[in-house]
Amino acid sequence: MSETPFKLSIPDADIELLRKKLQVTRLPDELDDAKWDYGAPLADIKRLAARWENGYDWRKYEAEVNKIPQFTRDIEVEGFGSLNIHYVHQKSKLGNAIPLLYVHGWPGLFTEISKLLPLLTAVAPDQPSFHVVTYSLPGYGFSEGCKKKGFAIKQYAEVGHKLMLALGYKEYVTEGGDWGSIITHKISALYGGKYAKAWHTTCPPSRGPPTFWSAPGLFLRNLITPITEFERKGLARRQDFLTKGNAYFLEQASKPQTLGYSLTDSPVGMLAWIYEKLIAWTDDYPWTDDEMLNWISTYWFSRSGPAASIRIYYEYAHSAPTTQYIEIPSGISLFPKELLLTPTLWVKVTTNVQVAFEHDKGGHYPAYEVPKVLADDLRKMFGIGGVAFGVVPGRSGYAIA
Numbered sequence: 001m002s003e004t005p006f007k008l009s010i011p012d013a014d015i016e017l018l019r020k021k022l023q024v025t026r027l028p029d030e031l032d033d034a035k036w037d038y039g040a041p042l043a044d045i046k047r048l049a050a051r052w053e054n055g056y057d058w059r060k061y062e063a064e065v066n067k068i069p070q071f072t073r074d075i076e077v078e079g080f081g082s083l084n085i086h087y088v089h090q091k092s093k094l095g096n097a098i099p100l101l102y103v104h105g106w107p108g109l110f111t112e113i114s115k116l117l118p119l120l121t122a123v124a125p126d127q128p129s130f131h132v133v134t135y136s137l138p139g140y141g142f143s144e145g146c147k148k149k150g151f152a153i154k155q156y157a158e159v160g161h162k163l164m165l166a167l168g169y170k171e172y173v174t175e176g177g178d179w180g181s182i183i184t185h186k187i188s189a190l191y192g193g194k195y196a197k198a199w200h201t202t203c204p205p206s207r208g209p210p211t212f213w214s215a216p217g218l219f220l221r222n223l224i225t226p227i228t229e230f231e232r233k234g235l236a237r238r239q240d241f242l243t244k245g246n247a248y249f250l251e252q253a254s255k256p257q258t259l260g261y262s263l264t265d266s267p268v269g270m271l272a273w274i275y276e277k278l279i280a281w282t283d284d285y286p287w288t289d290d291e292m293l294n295w296i297s298t299y300w301f302s303r304s305g306p307a308a309s310i311r312i313y314y315e316y317a318h319s320a321p322t323t324q325y326i327e328i329p330s331g332i333s334l335f336p337k338e339l340l341l342t343p344t345l346w347v348k349v350t351t352n353v354q355v356a357f358e359h360d361k362g363g364h365y366p367a368y369e370v371p372k373v374l375a376d377d378l379r380k381m382f383g384i385g386g387v388a389f390g391v392v393p394g395r396s397g398y399a400i401a
Contacts, residue, residue: 003166006070006086006142008062010301015058018267018300022053025268040276048275049268051289052297061294065111072142075162077155085159086142086303087135088113089167092121094129098382098397099169101160101187102134105178105203106309107274108365109298110136115371120378127379128389128397133172135163137179139311145304152315153179157186161195171195171392175378177202178364179312185351189324197391199351200331200381202366202374206342210349222345230358234334234341241339245280248273252313260307270306271296283337283363329388331355331381333374335362354387355380 027049030042069090074082088110091097100120102113113134120130137156139145146155160183164172174196176184181203188199210218227235251259262269274296278287299306330351334341336359344356357377362370382388382397390396 002073004072006072008065008070008142010058010062014301018297019053021265021267022049025049025266027268036280040272040279044275045268045272048271048289048292048296052267052271052293056290056293056297058297058301061290061297068111068114068117073163073166075159075166077146077151077158077162080146080148080151080155083138083146083159084144085135085138085163086110087133087163088117090117090121090132092123092129092131094123094397094399096395096397097121097123097129097131098392098395099164099167099172100130100132100378101164101172101174101184102132102367103156103160103174103176103180103183104134104137104140105176105180106140106312107277107295107299108178108180109295110134110141111295111298112365112368114368116367116375119371119375123399125399128383130378130382130397131169133164133167133169135160137183137309137312139304139308140302141298142303145308145311150315150319151311152319153182153186153312154190154319156183156312157190160184161187161191165195171197171395173198173200173382173388173392175200175202177366181205182316185326188326188328188330192326192328196328198329198331198382198388199326200333200378202333202335203338203340203364204332204334204342204344204347204353205350206340206346207349208342209346215349218345218348222343225345227343230334230336231341231343233336234338235343237337238340238342245339248277249313252310253317254314256307256310256314259310260305263306263310267300270300274299278365281337281339281364282369283335283361285363285365285369326351328352329354329391331357331377331387333357333359333366333377335359335364335366335370337363339364 072086075085076082120132123129136143174184181201187196210222212219330353366374
């Protein structure tokens with residue numbers, strides 16, 4: 001599993017093909033005063049498509065991405081052979097920094113951690129420092145996608161775990177959102193205790209309120225514990241999302257190949273599909289057009305193509321869910337525009353939640369939207385006095401501790 005340095009360099013022919021496809025785009029009409037009620041507004045997509053065709057500079061973004069230390073290596077996945085995995089490995093200057101594996105989701109990217117990297121790897125006397133690793137999930141970004149059926153959450157977790165071992169981190173901690181939350185939860189279930197020492201997430205999974213049979217103690221506590229205003233709003237947002245915004249999940253979990261033709265052949269179709277999610281799932285984040293196109297273009301130019309990224313939905317829906325209780329120290333950060341918020345007490349049914357941070361700003365991509373807030377939460381959890389301080393033996397994250 002030798003490491004190979006990676007530099008992003010999309011062939012000129014691929015960039016030219018994108019421009020040619022944009023030139024022959026056929027757009028739909030739109031109802032008067034439709035705004036966002038029917039989906040991504042026509043005016044937004046027209047503007048972005050025009051910029052994408054004329055004026056947007058992918059090479060400029062490539063140069064920015066290549067400032068991040070990137071690599072590839074082959075990782076053997078049980079039953080699926082070897083996959084070439086693309087990853088970021090940003091080391092702190094502090095030798096005993098805490099190894100942290102960050103895992104993204106859909107339509108996330110390895111670059112969503114770019115703003116977190118300088119914050120978490122910084123060395124200061126009053127906060128812990130981290131060695132940060134993130135990988136393009138197989139089928140995303142510049143990792144090779146699996147061509148066999150059944151590559152599900154367990155396999156994505158296996159890739160992350162084996163990557164950390166290959167980098168020399170026999171003990172580490174994890175953080176994730178969206179699919180990254182489910183994948184790191186699975187890492188905690190499969191490798192927790194011996195290898196994975198603590199878990200943090202911004203999108204905590206929950207199977208609903210505790211029942212007398214699943215967790216009698218939590219069931220009784222839930223009966224007498226008043227729901228907070230933050231939790232009430234979170235449950236309302238959750239219900240609104242499940243009612244009005246979850247159809248994409250059902251489509252990607254049932255017939256991903258059918259949708260994949262549009263995502264792969266039509267740049268504007270893919271743009272609208274992902275743009276809608278990035279706007280709706282963030283908390284009034286001030287996207288610039290080029291920033292949005294950087295994100296979208298990375299999906300378009302991805303190694304396996306955008307269709308590969310949505311197959312995880314099908315495999316998740318057709319595999320057994322994780323039921324094992326996570327015993328390692330766990331922390332959650334809750335942001336008001338997260339999609340599936342539930343009371344912390346509900347999360348404790350499946351997870352040893354020892355600390356929960358509530359915030360008044362942020363959405364589904366806090367690492368990108370409010371990176372300092374998330375970095376501060378991780379520092380509190382793993383710093384001196386935190387619930388997970390010293391969980392990785394010999395790696396406190398402090399120069400003197």
